[in-house]
Amino acid sequence: MxxxxxxxxxxxxxxAKNTNTEKSxxxxxxxxxxxKNWLSAxxxxxxxxxxxxxxxxxxxxxxxxxxxTNNMASTAHAAVTGMQDADMACLGESGRSxxxxxxxxxxxxDSLTRTDGDHFSALFGDLA
Amino acid sequence: xxxxxxxxxxxxxxxxxWAKDNLEKVQSDIRVVYEDPEDMDNPAKILVxxxxxxxxxLQGGILPPVEVYWELAKDEAxxxxxxxxxxxxxxxxxxxxxxxxxxxxxxxxxxxIPQRVWRTWDxxxxxxxxxxxxxxxxxxxQWRNAWxxxxxxxxxx
Numbered sequence: 001m002x003x004x005x006x007x008x009x010x011x012x013x014x015x016a017k018n019t020n021t022e023k024s025x026x027x028x029x030x031x032x033x034x035x036k037n038w039l040s041a042x043x044x045x046x047x048x049x050x051x052x053x054x055x056x057x058x059x060x061x062x063x064x065x066x067x068x069t070n071n072m073a074s075t076a077h078a079a080v081t082g083m084q085d086a087d088m089a090c091l092g093e094s095g096r097s098x099x100x101x102x103x104x105x106x107x108x109x110d111s112l113t114r115t116d117g118d119h120f121s122a123l124f125g126d127l128a
Numbered sequence: 129x130x131x132x133x134x135x136x137x138x139x140x141x142x143x144x145x146w147a148k149d150n151l152e153k154v155q156s157d158i159r160v161v162y163e164d165p166e167d168m169d170n171p172a173k174i175l176v177x178x179x180x181x182x183x184x185x186l187q188g189g190i191l192p193p194v195e196v197y198w199e200l201a202k203d204e205a206x207x208x209x210x211x212x213x214x215x216x217x218x219x220x221x222x223x224x225x226x227x228x229x230x231x232x233x234x235x236x237x238x239x240x241i242p243q244r245v246w247r248t249w250d251x252x253x254x255x256x257x258x259x260x261x262x263x264x265x266x267x268x269x270q271w272r273n274a275w276x277x278x279x280x281x282x283x284x285x
Contacts, residue, residue: 036141047178049153052144054181055240058174061272067240069181069191070140070218071200074211098204098212099197099240116269127141128200128215 036077037068037123062105062114063092070127072098077125079103084118098128132189140218143190144180151187153179158233159265162245162257163277171275174265177236185235188226192218194238233259254279 012024037052045058057065075096081103083089092102101123107115130150135143160175184190196217203214227235237246241257249257258277266275 045159045174045176047176050178050180051148052141053178055178055236056176057240058176060171060173060275061269069144069178069184071197071212071215073215098200116272127139128212128218 032126033124035080035122035124036070036072036127037066038121039066040120042118059102060114061116062107063102064105064119065092065100065102066121066123067100068098068123072123073126073128074098077101077123080122080124082120087115087117088112089119089121129187132187135189136222137220140192143223144184147184147187147190148180151180151183154182154186154229155179156182156229156233157261157263158229158259159262160233160237160241160257160259161265161277162241162249164242164245165252165256166242166244171273172277175236175241177233181236182229182232185227185232186229189223191224191235192221193224194235196221197239255281 009027010024011027011030012022015021015023035051037050039050039053039056040048041056041064042048045056047053047056052069053066054069055067057067059065075098077096077098079091079101081089081091083105088106088108089103090106092104101121103119103121105115105117105119106112133146135146156177156179158177161172162175163172164170181191199214199217200212203209203212224235237257237259245256249255254277256277258281
């Protein structure tokens with residue numbers, strides 16, 4: 001069975017179970033708040049699954065650049081990164097771009113060194 | 129094969145949602161190894177196609193022409209750039225037809241690798257860029273930060 005489109009601008013709840021006070025939410029709040037890109041990679045130089053990614057570039061041990069299919073509107077976006085176990089992932093450089101972002105993966109020992117590993121990222125902000 | 133809806137004028141991000149729901153991922157075996165002349169201190173980079181993007185490319189009717197990205201890159205290179213004002217190019221330009229895997233890789237090279245690399249890839253003492261299969265890359269990543277395109281590489285005709 002096929003479903004049609006549901007178009008609306010506002011979500012409203014009676015909140016009967018809690019406050020019994022009607023609450024409304026503009027659906028643009030939802031769109032603005034969702035991740036515009038995400039990526040899960042379990043091997044260096046690979047993509048397990050993703051959304052809004054055209055390529056990843058393996059730039060060396062622990063360095064990956066994610067390039068978007070739909071650019072961001074500005075460089076004022078927020079990337080969230082993660083890595084398996086106790087290792088760390090973070091944004092790789094200060095040069096920001098609307099086309100994507102670089103992630104660097106770090107191994108924690110006496111000092112931080114770049115390393116390969118499972119990594120995950122998501123990007124929030126406004127689309128072009 | 130499922131038919132692509134008429135997408136010209138539809139936000140690219142919405143098209144990607146449709147593709148995610150309707151297309152099977154395509155894991156390409158092709159890689160592009162390149163060295164950036166402005167970044168010679170770092171090892172060779174390896175471009176990896178995204179499987180969801182590849183599905184869109186092979187399907188056709190979803191992705192904008194690569195020239196659209198060049199236009200946006202020009203805007204972003206302007207001094208004082210703050211925000212894209214021509215993002216509509218991504219959404220309103222007629223989408224490209226279905227590509228072969230090889231054509232899709234050419235598109236990605238022109239989209240995601242610096243132009244200074246691919247426009248002059250075969251000038252100089254050795255190629256700056258090589259298209260290969262995954263089995264042609266080293267089997268392990270030991271000394272990954274020393275990988276370079278070899279000086280005596282033999283190019284296919």
